[in-house]
Amino acid sequence: MTTTNGDISDEETVPPLLTASRLSKTHGRTPALRGASVALRAGEILAVTGASGSGKSTLLHCLAGIVRPDTGTVEYAGERLDTLPERRLSELRRTEFGVVFQFGQLIPELTVLDNVALPLLLAGTSRAAAHEQAGEWLERFGVLGQETLRPGELSGGQAQRVSLARALVTAPKVIFADEPTGALDSLAGEQVMAALTHTARESGTAVLLITHDAQVAAYADRELRLSDGAVVTDGAETSTEVTS
Amino acid sequence: MTGMSTRHILLGLLAGGPSHGYDLKRRHDERFPQARPLAYGQVYTTLQRLVRDGLAEVDGTDADGGPERTKYRATEEGERELADWVREISAPAPHVVNEIFAKVVVSILAGGDPAAYLLDQRAAHMARMRELTAVKTAPGSDLSTVLSADYALNHLDADLRWMTTTADRLTTLTAEVDTA
Numbered sequence: 001m002t003t004t005n006g007d008i009s010d011e012e013t014v015p016p017l018l019t020a021s022r023l024s025k026t027h028g029r030t031p032a033l034r035g036a037s038v039a040l041r042a043g044e045i046l047a048v049t050g051a052s053g054s055g056k057s058t059l060l061h062c063l064a065g066i067v068r069p070d071t072g073t074v075e076y077a078g079e080r081l082d083t084l085p086e087r088r089l090s091e092l093r094r095t096e097f098g099v100v101f102q103f104g105q106l107i108p109e110l111t112v113l114d115n116v117a118l119p120l121l122l123a124g125t126s127r128a129a130a131h132e133q134a135g136e137w138l139e140r141f142g143v144l145g146q147e148t149l150r151p152g153e154l155s156g157g158q159a160q161r162v163s164l165a166r167a168l169v170t171a172p173k174v175i176f177a178d179e180p181t182g183a184l185d186s187l188a189g190e191q192v193m194a195a196l197t198h199t200a201r202e203s204g205t206a207v208l209l210i211t212h213d214a215q216v217a218a219y220a221d222r223e224l225r226l227s228d229g230a231v232v233t234d235g236a237e238t239s240t241e242v243t244s
Numbered sequence: 245m246t247g248m249s250t251r252h253i254l255l256g257l258l259a260g261g262p263s264h265g266y267d268l269k270r271r272h273d274e275r276f277p278q279a280r281p282l283a284y285g286q287v288y289t290t291l292q293r294l295v296r297d298g299l300a301e302v303d304g305t306d307a308d309g310g311p312e313r314t315k316y317r318a319t320e321e322g323e324r325e326l327a328d329w330v331r332e333i334s335a336p337a338p339h340v341v342n343e344i345f346a347k348v349v350v351s352i353l354a355g356g357d358p359a360a361y362l363l364d365q366r367a368a369h370m371a372r373m374r375e376l377t378a379v380k381t382a383p384g385s386d387l388s389t390v391l392s393a394d395y396a397l398n399h400l401d402a403d404l405r406w407m408t409t410t411a412d413r414l415t416t417l418t419a420e421v422d423t424a
Contacts, residue, residue, distance in 0.1 A: 214404045218373035
């Protein structure tokens with residue numbers, strides 16, 4: 001499917017992987033999004049920042065196909081997520097997207113290894129293969145040796161790195177991370193961000209990172225800033241015109 | 245020209261209309277209570293330099309029952325210079341808040357767009373923070389590099405939080421500056 005409304009700029013040679021145009025969403029009587037647009041390229045790390053209540057999480061939920069916007073469109077690799085049947089959406093969420101929240105939401109009864117292997121097991125991978133891949137991801141995130149522990153026995157930083165391993169084990173195209181360091185002290189948060197961005201860059205995974213913390217946002221390639229549900233800055237690659 | 249600049253602040257105070265040196269000093273000290281009070285000598289020297297550079301001109305004298313005082317007003321060139329200065333982002337080094345504060349206030353006085361300026365300044369700060377983060381997370385960065393990047397990052401972050409709060413307070417601040 002191709003777009004018919006010309007939302008994708010002709011100036012860009014690579015079309016964005018995930019595009020949202022003029023999203024609006026109201027919770028009850030409270031408008032959470034008011035005409036927000038965003039484009040995420042393959043492999044790009046985009047920080048979405050703004051005050052509490054600025055619409056960051058609602059934007060993530062719309063982009064990840066968890067919530068449907070009231071108006072506006074969301075398109076992922078040629079498919080319109082805002083009109084897609086739930087069955088196909090849930091397949092996309094399982095195979096193409098990975099999600100990490102502030103609190104890792106690991107399953108407390110399962111071991112670390114089983115938590116990470118779970119998305120593969122659900123997709124029909126054999127137990128042996130799933131465990132092997134899960135072990136590789138745990139190693140990449142520096143938490144090998146903890147496989148037999150339960151999530152409750154991990155530190156906050158370790159648990160969050162296990163959550164990242166679980167989000168990446170299916171080799172998704174996009175990681176949605178909602179305040180992934182929000183519950184961590186600054187050093188643990190730094191290790192999680194370094195692991196996330198390093199791995200995403202290595203594997204070419206795009207990341208949509210929600211954060212209220214500028215030091216976390218500084219790990220991203222650019223910043224999209226929201227205020228009252230609208231985009232106020234869409235920092236197209238600003239990089240380094242300012243000398244130090 | 246960058247930096248905290250008495251000449252630009254005086255030009256900003258002149259944006260509201262012609263004024264004499266004593267009045268400019270009084271308004272400066274009221275408006276920037278954290279800054280060192282301006283000495284009269286500095287006010288008059290700066291005004292003379294503004295006139296010499298074509299940025300301000302004498303607008304007659306005003307006796308008002310007391311000693312005769314020279315009034316000054318900004319020239320068109322002075323207004324242009326001021327507009328450029330308030331838009332120009334500061335190099336995102338730590339501790340530039342005083343300069344940013346001065347630009348926000350002068351921008352309100354001169355009818356500029358302080359909200360747009362703060363967003364541009366935020367983008368420059370964020371770009372610098374991305375550079376520092378890249379330096380500190382580069383493979384093989386030694387501890388002193390990491391610590392020095394941390395120091396700068398934390399101070400830039402403090403500036404940013406201050407700018408965010410200031411942006412949120414712009415409506416109140418504008419009302420206060422306009423009625424003073």
